[in-house]
Amino acid sequence: MALRYYIQSFASTLSTNAENNGFLSILLPMAMTDAPLMDTLVAWSTSHLAIRQQNVQVKALEDRSVALRSFATNLRDLPPLTCLAICLVLTSMEAVLGNTLSWYSHLSAAARIINSTVSPRLDDSSLASSLDSSAEGRWLLRNFSYHDILASVSRSRAMLIPGLDFLGADAIQVPDTYLGFGVPPMKLLGEINVLSQTLTNYENTSNTASAAGDSSDAAEIAARLYAIEAELRQWRADGSPDDPLIMLADSYRSAILICLYRALRYHRLADPTTATQQIQAEVGEIVTRITSLPHGSSPECTLLFPLFMAGGEAQSTEHRAAIENRMETIAENREFQNLREALDVLKEVWSVQSRTTAIDPARPYDWTCVLERRQWDLALS
Template identity: 35%
Template structure:
């Protein structure tokens, strides 16, 4: 029994010795490789400089197809040591549409009751059509603006139902009778509202814009313009500028349509108004940047991030109209006083000489004013050739220097870039029309934006949301290219939009381009000899008003 005691004393002494054992001093090493330090290696680490932490940004969702894209689209954060921090990257991907099958909408072709059909058509608009129309889900005003307003207005509700049934009729012919009935109800409601003394301008404007969109998607080539003109008259009547053709600014309309809904209505109208000036070769129904917003980084349902570009397109159309009016006035005055001296000295205000042609060809040379040539007065001010030149140069510089606002959706940014390129095409076409001496130089300039549009569209995935408004840049690029590969890409993308979204104005635009490409391949234009055919000639022959919205 005496043995355990000595063992306990021995154990306590060993424990005490372990506790009082001193450790040698160490110095904390903050440099070098952390792996080498932990393994206590005696040789010098040959690693490179300490690596920073990597925080990934959203890419186009195809990082596996393009590994270098992930490296170039990253933000590097410096760290206090050589340790590499693992930071999860963004998993954001662009939404892709999935269209509901027709079978999921039973009874809307006339089998159910009237109220049931209206409810189903309204649900189709909310779940399907409004998504097909918008370029962004975060600001889908087709649903967030029109539907709440429709709860206050049977007229607007009838217009939305007509729009919904009309689109369904494009997918299934059995809905055509229902679509005709719905459109008749919508037009009757609008006529009654316009004839009433108790009118709400925002509701009337909303109805006109819904019907304008409906007619253009149906592939109509005239009725959509009537609704657009009606919308412009509602805006002018509300703002007190019915008989005034001057520009409207955001300040002038500050007390009108200043609600969230009203701001969207102005942007909606501006989009249709500006693009119609391109195909109809005219000035806007309402000029000015009246839809300007304080925060242009918020994507619009129609033109996304390209609000400023839409305004510049309208300014190009105004320049086009001013040059045409100056040329017509000059021709009229020249015909009234035909004299040998005037015929040899007079010069058209829209025809540049050789020296000015060289100026346009060389971007490094500034435009030289030509004050020696008197010009006729247009719109109360003297339009000189130097004025046209400086305006065109200013528009070109602003378009070339413009960059889209920061946005997570890279496809929205790509769409804005295509609109910028399309605006440049519009500008060069206007100059080529009025300044034929500059055709070779302008044709060389046109090749760059055409190529940019084709490359951007080719990279955008099929059925992405911004695809809904690609018709304008696709059409502008298609009208200026003779390259077989570019024509194939443009044609295929337009067919994809027609077959999936069932927007028949895209089909009408493709019909115009197909005829244009065929005539150019034959190198002849009926009635014009060997003149280079343009899509303006095709539209004039068919007497079409083409909607590119």
Template identity: 40%
Template structure:
């Protein structure tokens, strides 16, 4: 009896019939759900473990369980706890955009994958790509608007296929030639559609798809032309007959297309340092708190960004009008009137700037079940304030300690809000703009590193090449700022200087 108590394990260890399912009891039970379903040992690194990074998998983590009444003392309630099986996983509260490689590694026939025919490109758009473009699934206009229109209009269908195949070619270079063929077909169909004078909403949708496709491909020269064409269509088809520059109860599809255009137009006004092509609130969703595919809950901050860009245009015109002319007699005769007029205009600009600042600070983000959408909206509010303070610094008041402090505070706010958004979440798709605005003003190396990692993730996970272009501008800017030793005299390099020197038209949309 004593001997058996001293050595109770040999009988267990020599049992050759013991099933191997008992061995994994030593696995890390606190690892991610992805590794647990694959029966692999997880290193436990949040938010993305090492195995999922290496294999380019979506790293799922189990969230906290709710405890019902009496569940702490009732074995019945414990039995009702949801269990993870091989066919389902714990529902995620934050939707994650699917990686393109999930489609590439699907069970599609090898011949079809190599040929990238139209059906395969359209299936990629429906299954993967559209989800990478929207901040939410409730109002995903890339499916609910563009796809039904494309069923009836061949030009738009060709454009969606070209867009989808072009993005797929960024993920796998073997699709590049076929993607070029699809883009050529789309251009021919679009030209034929314009010659036949098709419905204006179809032409507008094609222009917007071409603009987005050029931005995703990293174009820094031609994407704005498609936006200019879209602006002409909007003015001619809808705004020309409107007395106050707004539309009265347009159909849902047209409202979505106008919001789509406004998003690209307003962000373009920031990077090109100019007014929007079509200023105003013609595109504001009804109801106002309706989720937008691009900016989610941030429609009001986006409208105020447009207002700031218009203010910037007014300030530029004032500077040009107050510049000295060559006629010395006209200068002496009108200098007093010019000074009074210039002073009055400056006071008016300052008043408008502080009014916009108050509107942004007073804005309340609509309530939402998605915390990520709230985080994105707050990041856009801070980006709008940075844009405002930059205009005040460059055009109206000049640099001051107060303005620099306000800018630094908004940079901190953007980083805080975006840190709450997990990598790969749906609202991440339009976080490029706030990341860039914060990166252009930060002097903190830790903040630079955070922005660098986020932009690299957007460029590698979503394959949005305009994120890589934006990062290259910031890297040059950061190199200049971090290499400065001692006090800086004169003009401090700005990201606008880098863009102009490169002759770029940077797309942040």
């Protein structure tokens, strides 16, 4: 039952496209020869099915127990590729279930596995992972980077593996499983995260919020952030503007621009009023696209990040209503519980903002305050 549900239904809800659904073309063949990975896929499948059908809930708990026990028992004998696959499935499973803590523990374990495979390249001084030598490994590394970059955004912390680029935008000839055509802007978001964290480190070291502007290194970082803004504004995915995958890619580009302007505003590298106006323009772009994106289309599966970033900054009731309605619809159709958790955070932000005025326009009350108070790790992937 669980495997049939995974193949016929669940896997298709996870991929932006049928052409390159790695959950079927990569994970499933691997699981056919690795029993612990198969146990994990079964647990993931029944866990999602149990959200739809109450009579499966006990079976789902049993399957999760079997999967964790199988992984722990066979850990020493499993190759790194299989261990990485299992950790990433566990990461996604906990995110889908709406867990606001343990998904990140599994992602951290995946990072440790990857780091154990990293060594210097023979032709230069850069580093590479031995997992990059196979199609399966490259897909899993891209899968990890997607989760790692978005976790860095939601946690306002450094990425687990900030120095290695696993997305490989130039090597992808078909739409990515998670990102469709949105890999290039996601690579830039990874860089934005690294630069913003470096600025935060400057500020924490000097104990003054204006230290970033006084550092020559920080000035170089600011220049690079503005260069990234230009790159993002110039970038366009190839294809028809009414293609759902193009709409998704452009929504990611706008969401990443929001992240960039938030960083510039937070580190006082831009006028807060100007940055906020630029953010509102991108919120409007995202709302326009999600209004046009067909309901139930495959790219909806990874629309949470653009929706959340737009919702966190949306000021008009019309924008907020459009975002809330789409998040509720996707959550109802796909039963991804992290969507419900994310919407609950946004509703608190909207409630607070509607009755208070931020003291510091550069650092207003927003979703980061909610997550800090709740001590949540929110999965946006």
